[in-house]
Amino acid sequence: MATEGPAMRRVQVAEHPRLLKLKEMFNSKFGSIPKFYVRAPGRVNIIGEHIDYCGYSVLPMAVEQDMLIAVEPVKTQTLQLANTNPLYPDFSTSANNIQIDKTKPLWHNYFLCGFKGIQEHFGLSNLSGMNCLVDGNIPPSSGLSSSSALVCCAGLVTLTVLGMNLSKVELAEICAKSERYIGTEGGGMDQSISFLAEEGTAKLIEFSPLRATDVKLPSGAVFVIANSCVEMNKAATSHFNIRVMECRLAAKLLAKYRGLQWDKVLRLEEVQAKLGVSLEEMLWITEDALHPEPYSPEEVCRCLGISLQELRTQILSPNTQDVLIFKLYQRAKHVYSEATRVLRFKKICEEAPDNTVQLLGELMNQSHTSCRDLCECSCPELDQLVDICRKFGAQGSRLTGAGWGGCTVSLVPADKLTSFLANVHEAYYQRSDRNVTSEKQSLFATKPGGGALVFLEAQTM
Numbered sequence: 004m005a006t007e008g009p010a011m012r013r014v015q016v017a018e019h020p021r022l023l024k025l026k027e028m029f030n031s032k033f034g035s036i037p038k039f040y041v042r043a044p045g046r047v048n049i050i051g052e053h054i055d056y057c058g059y060s061v062l063p064m065a066v067e068q069d070m071l072i073a074v075e076p077v078k079t080q081t082l083q084l085a086n087t088n089p090l091y092p093d094f095s096t097s098a099n100n101i102q103i104d105k106t107k108p109l110w111h112n113y114f115l116c117g118f119k120g121i122q123e124h125f126g127l128s129n130l131s132g133m134n135c136l137v138d139g140n141i142p143p144s145s146g147l148s149s150s151s152a153l154v155c156c157a158g159l160v161t162l163t164v165l166g167m168n169l170s171k172v173e174l175a176e177i178c179a180k181s182e183r184y185i186g187t188e189g190g191g192m193d194q195s196i197s198f199l200a201e202e203g204t205a206k207l208i209e210f211s212p213l214r215a216t217d218v219k220l221p222s223g224a225v226f227v228i229a230n231s232c233v234e235m236n237k238a239a240t241s242h243f244n245i246r247v248m249e250c251r252l253a254a255k256l257l258a259k260y261r262g263l264q265w266d267k268v269l270r271l272e273e274v275q276a277k278l279g280v281s282l283e284e285m286l287w288i289t290e291d292a293l294h295p296e297p298y299s300p301e302e303v304c305r306c307l308g309i310s311l312q313e314l315r316t317q318i319l320s321p322n323t324q325d326v327l328i329f330k331l332y333q334r335a336k337h338v339y340s341e342a343t344r345v346l347r348f349k350k351i352c353e354e355a356p357d358n359t360v361q362l363l364g365e366l367m368n369q370s371h372t373s374c375r376d377l378c379e380c381s382c383p384e385l386d387q388l389v390d391i392c393r394k395f396g397a398q399g400s401r402l403t404g405a406g407w408g409g410c411t412v413s414l415v416p417a418d419k420l421t422s423f424l425a426n427v428h429e430a431y432y433q434r435s436d437r438n439v440t441s442e443k444q445s446l447f448a449t450k451p452g453g454g455a456l457v458f459l460e461a462q463t464m
Contacts, residue, residue, distance in 0.1 A: 006170050009159055009198060010456040021071065021138070022458065025087070029073045029136045032085050037073035037136070039163060043156035043455040044069040045141035045148045046196045047228055047412050048403050049205060049220075050370050051345040053334075053378050055190030057250050058272025059342040060209045062218060062349065063192055064451040065200030066228070068141040070149070070156040074133055076164045081132040082118070084111050088139070098130040105186035105321075110137075112185055113150050117157025120181025125167060133164055144234035146404020151193035154182045159455055171198040171454065172213050188247040188320055200454035207349050218352050220451070224360045225420050227413045228403070229392060229427060230445045231384040235408030241322045243405050246378065248323045250338060253293065253331040255318070256306050257285075260292035265307065271338050282346075285339045293335060297328035330379070337377035344370055364398025364414050371401035380406030388431055395419075395426040420448060 016022045022040060029037050044065040051061030077083075083095045094111035096102070101119045103112050114137070122130060137156075141149035158178045162169060169177070175198040179191035195208045199215040206215040220226070235242075250271055257274045258265035268274060275285050298306075304314050315324040344366045351362050371389055375381040385402045388411050392400035397413035404410060415423050428446055 006172070008168050008170060009174070009454065011459060012456060013459050013461040016458075016460045025071060025073045025136060025138050026460075028087055028138075029075070029134075032136060033075065033083070033134045035075055035134070037460075038075050039460070040071060040073050040458040041156050041160045041163065041455070042069045042071045042458070043152045043159065043197045044200060044452050045152045046193060046200070047147060047226065047410070047449060048192065049226065049412060050348050050367060050401070051192075051341060052370065052374050052402070052404075052406070053246055053250075053380060054338050054341050054345070055192040055208070055210065056188060056247050056270070057190070057254075057338045057342075058210055058270040059338065060207055060345050061192045062205055062207055062345050063196040064205040064220075064226075064449075065196055065454060066141075066147060066449050067452045068147065070137065070139045070141065070152040072138070072156050072160055073136045074160050074164065075135075076131060076133045079132050080130065083132065083134045084114055084137065085135070086110060086137045086139075091137075098132045099128060103184045105184075108150075108185055110153070113153040113182070114157040116181045116184045117154040117159075117178055118161045119184060120154075120177045121158050121161040121165070121167075123181075124169075124177050125165070127165070130165075133160070135160065142230055142410075144409065145230050146235070146402070146406070146409025147228070148193040148197070148404065150185075151178070151182060151189075152197055154178050155194050155197040155455055159457065163457055174198050174455075176213055186244070186320075186322060188244050196454075198455050200452060202451060202453040204451050207345070216349075218349055220352060221355065221359045221363065223417050224363075224398070225415050225417050225448045226450070227392075227397070227415050227420070227423065227427075227446070227448050229388055229411045229413065229431070231382070231388050231408055231410065232445065233382055233384045233408030235405065240407075241326075242380070242407050244320050244323050245326055246334060246380065248319050248326070249329045249331055249334040251318065252298070252303055252329055253289075253335040253338075256303070256331060257288060257292050257335065259307060261288065271335060272342075275339075282339050282343045286336065289332065289335045289339065293332040295332045297330050299328060300326070303329060303331075333377045333379070337373045340373055340377075341370060360398050360414060360416060367399030367401045367412075367414060368393070374402055374406060378406070382407050384408070385411060388427075389413075391427055391430045392423075395430070396423045415448075424448070 048063040178194040258268040392413040396419040400413040403412040
């Protein structure tokens, strides 16, 4: 239940090879054994891209790949972080002086986001430290939410060390808010599914208030993730935040056009709610109110009756203040049409007609077209990979995650899975010089996994 906290399980570490290896590495690193372990999964978003930060529902599921942290509370006030991957250097800092550098999305900063979020939620100072060893097997910068999984994992680690309790919903909301310390203006989907996921079901995640509803996926078809091998870290560039700001500006212009108090509006969903109209009607209003040609900052200011200084300091995020054009019409069209597709997807899953897989595939294909043409968050490699997946049997295929790289998700009939995997591997990975390693986990079928939890070693209890 979402009102409960994450599960706590006792395990025989010796029976879990990954936990055992992590325990041994922890002992080698810190000269002691972990008190407990925390895992938080990555996710694949099946449909509903770039709309959570606009207030609209999304439809993700957790994947089995996750972040796993071994933890030992210590009596000093030092937070010591290490990673099993040698590419990520050790880091230590005072637990009571957390500084997060927005200009550098270094791995440890994501841990600090989760730590600081819990610390600030409870208004705590004078915290004791901990030793943590992080092990992640979610491909980084792949659109499967490795960064948010680390934030969530760190939040749950901190909560457990403190001996405090929060519901999964509260944890998700705190971690969604605290990831913004790194400068990303995300909407909360990634953190929500990491905590609220349940094995065997996807979830419709709704916001304000945050809630999750089971969505039974069709039997007879499998979701396959394929990594384009183009890495994209959304905190390292301004692409993602520009989309957030374009949607924010579109919401304000639409609100003003319809005589609403536009300065209080931040999200496109708020405009629909205040007007009390359907998503289809919002698409018509967008046609009337916004023009397809890009808006300059000066034109936005004229439309809203504000100065450039007010636009930059009161509306835009720090890394979007120098943007010269805003495509408001295109972004609003994407959001309102994508929000419609999410609701249709859920309805088809519930009604389960004979052609369910075909209908869901068509919605996924429409989603990719909108992401490519209206949201403009695709890239040539993702488009090529989507085409290859469709060619070899996917009923639907689309980019997943923020885009500009990362992964695709495809809906593949179960009886075509073996040939699909072989053909896509040959067409995309072998016929190129892509650096595909087992670490990339380039191509794999997936099913809905469970959410974040705490492991306690049985014999130490």
